[in-house]
Amino acid sequence: MKRLYLFSIRSFIGPFVITFCISMFMLIMQFFWKYVDDLMGKGLEFTVILELIFYVSATLIPLALPLAILLSSIMTFGNLAENNELTALKSSGLSLFQIIKPLFFVIIFIATATFYFSNYIIPISNLKMRALIYDIQETKIAKIVTPGTYSTEIDGYAIKVEENEKGGFKNIVIHDHSNPNINKTVKAAEGDIYNGKNGAVLYLNLKNGNVLEELAINQNENFESRARGRYYPGRRISFESAVYQIDLSGFKLNRSDEDLFKNSYEMLNVFQMNKAIDSIRKENKSILQNFILTLKNEHPFFKINPTIPSTSISDTFPITAVHMPEEGSSEYKLTLENAIAKTRKLKELLEGQKSFIDSLKTSVKLYKIEYHRKYALSFAIIVLFFVGAPLGAIIKKGGFGAPVVIACLLFMVYFILTELGEGLVNTNSVSPILGMWLANLALLPVAYLLMRSAARDSKVFDTEAWVKFFKRKKK
Secondary structure (H helix, E strand, O other): OHHHHHHHHHHHHHHHHHHHHHHHHHHHHHHHHHOHHHHOOOOOOHHHHHHHHHHHHHHHHHHHHHHHHHHHHHHHHHHHHHOOHHHHHHHOOOOHHHHHHHHHHHHHHHHHHHHHHHHHHHHHHHHHHHHHHHHHHHOOHHHOOOOOOOEOOOOOEEEEEEEOOOOOEEEEEEEEOOOOOEEEEEEEEEEEEEEOOOOOEEEEEEEEEEEEEEEOOOOOOOHHHOOOOOOOOEEEEEEEEEEEEEEOOOOOOOOOOHHHHOOOHHHOOHHHHHHHHHHHHHHHHHHHHHHHHHHHHHOHHHHHOOOOOOOOHHHHOOOOOOOOOOOOOHHHHHHHHHHHHHHHHHHHHHHHHHHHHHHHHHHHHHHHHHHHHHHHHHHHHHHHHHHHHHHHHHHOOOOOOHHHHHHHHHHHHHHHHHHHHHHHHHOOOOOHHHHHOHHHHHHHHHHHHHHHHHHOOOOOOOHHHHHHHHHHHHO
């Protein structure tokens, strides 16, 4: 049995590692395709890109694992069945459950490790990744120069360039207003623009141009406050080659304080999410009590009778005898207008309170979604293994042919059910526990039927068997 266990595990590990690496590569490429506009042209250092890839890879592991488990289990048992090794093991008196047993313990270990990884490591990776992406998105180097139009992204500068067919730029115009007492204009026939090593300086390598400077007589007078039509002393400098330097300290990638992102539901483990949910519920209860108390204190009846208790909003507005002035009188109109104004004010207060309470409920829902996602994902690894293993034994095909197609279709079903469940939760159609476990609940019967069929050597995908089955039903 020991040799059997080693043989099964060795047959599974190879396909699992390969399929996991392929899945990770595809998901990382999908991520960069999504954020390509935010990453291009920012002058990011290579270490920053590597750091981002590291954090992204950690967050994508839980999504790549189910696909890798499904595909590798199909391939492993498909190879065993195709090479008649599965038949030989069954002929020696071993059942399918005994053959799967060593791999079952491996899958349990992977599922447990996945839960701990998603509970403790992924929140930290999400925190680092979100903070880094935010900092990259706030970096504006890509918007500094737009050919054909004046770019004013840098404070104190207006830059206009035209694209050159040979590469670089031509007809470069720079209006420099960084010094309020000097109005400087730089023009060049052609040149190149590039960033410094630390990203804090923008260099413009200019050729065949001139510099025009207009100086202020009164140093306390800037050019924006001067009247038009007046003349001031200036100078003109021509050059064949020059390097113009612009400070980009405001455009450098600045790392934000990660504490700003820590309260997001994606950055917490299950224990922290439980505490957050309890805190929100207590806050919701406290806000409702204070709101009821405020309405009670503003109501005339309770001002006259402060000792009367109020246990609900309905108690806040008891029916009392009110003296109304004569209809049509000025006092009547004034009373009516005051009542309408108070009712409108109360309506606005209630609507604002309802919106705030709805936002608290939405926060609780998001925490619950992420809470159940961690458990459902780990259990999905087990379910998908028991879908893929018997399926590979039934189709008797190994390699990257039919197993890849079948695994992709099944994983698509799993992904659609997961997204459908989360969508139903977001629309308040189902509870978070049902929505996040929907894919597992749907695939669990499929896993049972496939295991039962593979153990009995039933011909599930044999068309002749299905034809005979339906003919028997008609009789």
